[in-house]
Amino acid sequence: MPEIAEITRIVHYINRHLAGKTIKNVVANEDAIVFKDTTASAFTKAMLGKTVVQAKQQGKYFWIEMSSPPHPLMHFGMTGWITFSKAPEAHYRADMAEDESKEDIEWPPRFMKFVLEMEDEGNNVAFTDARRLGRVRLIDVAADEIRKVSPLKENGPDPVVDGLEEGWFRGVLNKRKVPVKALLLDQSFISGVGNWVGDEILYHARIHPEQYSNTLSDAQQKQLYDSTIHVCTTACSVLGNSSKFPEDWLFKYRWGKGKKGNALPSGEKIDFVKVGGRTSAYVKTRQKATGGTAVKAKAGGSDEDGAEEIKGVKKRKAVKAEEEDDDDYEKEEVPAKKGKRGPKPKTEDGEAKTPAKRGRKKAVKVEEPGSEEEEEEDKEEVKVKSSRKGKAKVKEEVVVMNGKGESDTPSGRRSRSSRLKK
Template sequence: MPEISEITRVVHYINRYLAGKVIKNVVANEDAIVFKDTTSSAFVKAMLGKKVVEAKQQGKYFWIEMDSPPHPVMHFGMTGWITFSKAPEAHYRADMAEEDDDKEEIEWPPRFMKFVFEMEDEGNNAAFTDARRLGRVRLIDVPAEQIRKVSPLKENGPDPVVDGLDEDWFKGVLNQRKKPVKALLLDQGFISGVGNWVGDEILYHARIHPEQYSNTLSKAQQKQLYESTMYVCKTACELLGDSSKFPEDWLFKYRWGKGKKGNALPNGEKIDFVKVGGRTSAYVKTRQKATGGTAVKEEARGSDEDSGEVKKSAKKRKAIKTEEDETSVKKGKRGIKPKTEDEEVKTPAKRGRKKAAKVEESQSEEEEENREEEEEEESEVEVKISRKGKSRVKEEKAVVDGSTGTPAGRRSSRLKK
């Protein structure tokens, strides 16, 4: 999802193409989820004929200061973006340099459009799009200088680039909070703008394990974490979130597209993945070793992994045999000939192993697809989507567990690992 550097990119292009110009027409699609505490018709009325002064940001939020209130304050959620008719390179995943003359044509109006600004200069349009409808568009009716003093911005922490971070304050928060450091970095009330990949990049450069509790960091680690936070955020924002220009030694370059053999750095060091605060975190075990208390002990997933798998396999075979024995006895009572011991164990166990492999593969693909998902889902609809997703996974596990006779809790534990 768009994080601090991608928002910087959008603000840059709004100021480049819209600032100083009048909005001659506004088109908006009715969407009671995306338009928060307002309506599409009210939004059109408020924006029509207004002059854009400039765009600003605080972390993952940004707003357009108009020549008079109200001002639109926006958040992209997971898939939101602003598309510019004159700047196809503005998309944060574009691999096109700004100086390129050969610009790709943009479909207009773009798909999943929520509103379009048509500016006074012909052909200069900007559209807010959001496929998953997790973004938010608000109207804040206060003077421009008061926008950060009202909700939703007043609840957010400082922006590392716009506001800077006081080092002593930063270290003080680390000491006061007993929370996995990755989860703390994602807390927008602590720092604005740090999302999943930025948090992983910070911890990679600081050489800190994502699960280590923040209050167990040494003074040297606290200082390194502060410096890495400032370095990653400033560098990414200076490059306007263009990943093709990120330094070659960044984890970002190698964490995506997890294959069967996993991901690795150019020198062969493996990139591992672990869930922290409900988010999939990428880290390099050989560099990011826990030196204090962690939410989940590394040893439980690391050196004892092989022996643990052997023990689990033996327990599963035993569970399968026990259930099949009971089934055979019941069938015998009804006059059905029980299967031999070899048949009872061999066939279900083999089938169970195949289904387990399929579930693990499916789980891996699902984690990959959801790696960039937003940690903050603001509306009830978002919560329902999340719950439905969890329910589907549970149902799939239940089907597999039922066909093999494996206790569901034990299978679920293995999949998470």
């Protein structure tokens, strides 16, 4: 998912290739999901003939300031991106080598939602999104008011654009009792921190992702603050180009999630655990829980498989990374097929109940409980009838009456199951 550094990259290329240029044509595909609170036709009308002033960002959001309102505000979701016809290098992704990104691209690109054609020939840009989780909005306010309206006004500060005040940062940590990784992912706390950035921050701060934010020591709070500024600033300074990230970053070794055995160059294993609904990468030998956690850590701060959650919640096993395709994969519950039986209900004694089948019940009315010989005769009679059908198991229902013609049991019936040999 594009995070703060990837958005910085896109903002950089928009300013480099579009600023000061006028839009001569707009092609937009109707998509009621991607176009939020607007339509493709309204977007086309709002952009046509306008001049691009500049692009800006707040965390994972970015917008293009136009010569007049409304201004397009965008969010990439999981797979959104801006494709530049004249800047193929802007297509760089974390899993792509720099030279691969310079190959020729098809135009218009697949999964295109809109294309802006600029006045200078061949200088076009397209918003693409394969999974349709991105959003395109029109914000009809003055450019300097954009951050004061939804959805930006609900977001926390951008650690690079706005900076972070350390006292405020520590105050939030002390007030909130949530796993620290989940807090970092909360966009109302800090804008732009996503899954890999959050993992990198905690790795450098040497903090376990499941430790509660309000249990961090003063030293840990300082480490977390410094790491947040360092990781975000460093990643944005190289426009999210991971080939330029420092070699000691977790980012270099975390991908693949266990399929080939993730480890640092030192040989220390990289493990994965689910925190805040996301798969988190961490190194047990360096990131030990020193305070309360969502999962009770064993001695030494590790969270071995089978660690028990607090407050009597069921045990859980550490996330097996090889069972997941990507950081945001969630397994769906598969409904049972018709004709498939679920687990058999159990009696109070814990034995499985076998529901009676049609035509298998035999109600026998007797005046008094019979002798053992009479019961055996009844069994033999049932056995003969059952054997004709090739059945081996019979269940009888016996109504026991007393001498007055009344039921001798509270319910009036008594069930007896017999297992007979052929």
